[in-house]
Amino acid sequence: MPKYAKNQPVNFKNGVERVAIIGAGGTIGSHIAKALLKTGRHTVTALSRKGSGNTFPEGVLVASIDYDDETTIVAALKGQQFLIITMAPTAPRDTHSKLVQAASKAGVPYVMPNGYAGDIDNIKLGEDTLLGPIAKANRDEIERLGMQWITVCCGFWYDYSLAGGDARFGFDFDKRSLTIYDDGSTKSSTSTLAQVGRAVAKVLSLKEFPEDENDSSLTLSTFLNKAVYLKSFVVSQNDMFESVKRVTGTTDADWMITHENTKKRYEDGLAQVKVGNMAGFSKMLYARAFYPDDSNNLSAKTQNELLELPDESLDESTQAGIDLVKELQLRVERMAA
Template structure:
């Protein structure tokens, strides 16, 4: 049965105002936190270990927790309306489940689980990259505990992936080298970190429920237990390289270019992962997504217009990515993931 705001209790306010974030100092979490704060509609609280040295966006409230003491997590989440989980791949595997179970005990109705990537309906890609079954299990646990989820399907993070070294989009800016998968013409959907932040803020700034049966406006409830599909660009490696050359003022002759078969590169990365060398994970993930005989173009599903997201400049986003190189090189633990 549809739920309407008119049928709620007298103290019900038809808005998501209190949001908790795990990882508000991280790559994607900081962009989401900043975008939420920018709306002026949300109080953002981050969960943080007491001994953490993480820095958070100005305006974010900090709740200290002990991840080995569920009571501290439940206490931090009490009164929150939605929990956003953003975690690095290096986080302990049981952390997500601990957070979700605590959220259920704290009475939180909605969770945005960890997993800001490709199409959740692309089962084969999810299986081949090992990300799909984990993300599905996370969503299933949320439902099993009586809550509802919203997840972001955005493709690769454009600026982050461009800056992330040879294992991602193939660029090594220090060496001025590029590894191209096959012929470099396979296109894939990507989203900038800023666009992802804007999309989450847009969805969480909607009314929670329709006012009544005559209210046809877009509400948060329309996205429950579904993916929010967005994109910034649908590009090939050759498209990216053209943009990089424009931004850096370089030509082909100034770059060392090698070609690799995407399927062989995927198998090589997978073999590394299977023996515990997680340096192969990014290699496997990106090579698999650039297979020449598959499409990872999310344009048909993208809800940019619905969410009134802005069009972006590829070259400006490329510059942001290049400027991000040095910062990512300082995060050795992320680069190894």
């Protein structure tokens, strides 16, 4: 049965006001937190390990938790309407489940699970990158515990991936080298960190339910147990390289360029992962998304217009990526994952 605002209890407010974020000081979490605060509609609470030295965007409230003491997580989530989970791939495997179970006990109705990239409907891509089955299990657990989820399918984060070294988009700005997958012409979906933040804030700023059966406006309930699809650019490595050259004022002659077979690169990365060398994970993940016959191209599904997301400048986003290089190099765990 469809839910309408008119049928809710007397004091019901038709919107999400209280949002908790895991990783609000991290790569994507900080952008989501800033975008939510910018709307003026939300109170944002960061759940943070006791003693953590993380810094958070101005205006974020902080609740200390102990992952080994569920009562602290439940207490921090009491009264929250939406839990957003953003975690590094190096986080302990059981962390997601601990958070979701605590959210259920705290009465949180909605969860955005950890996972911001590939198309959840592309089962083969998910299996090949090893991320699909984990993400599916996370979503299933949320449903099994009586909550509902909204996940984000945005392709790779453009600025972050450009800055992240050879294993991601192939660029090493310190060495001024580029590894091109195949001929570099396969296009894949990407989104800037800021665009992901805007999209999440837009969805969480919608009315929770239609007012009544005559209300056809977009609501949060439209997206429940579904993915939000968005993009900034659908680009090839060649497209990125042209932008990089424009931004840096360089030419082909200034770069050391090598080519590598995408499928071989994927297999090499997977072989590393299988023997416990997680340095191969990014190599495997990114190569797989540029398979010529099955790239991570979300063009047909993106909801940018529906969410009124702005068009962005590729060159400005490339500059933002280059500006991120030094910051990411200081975060060893990110570069190794």
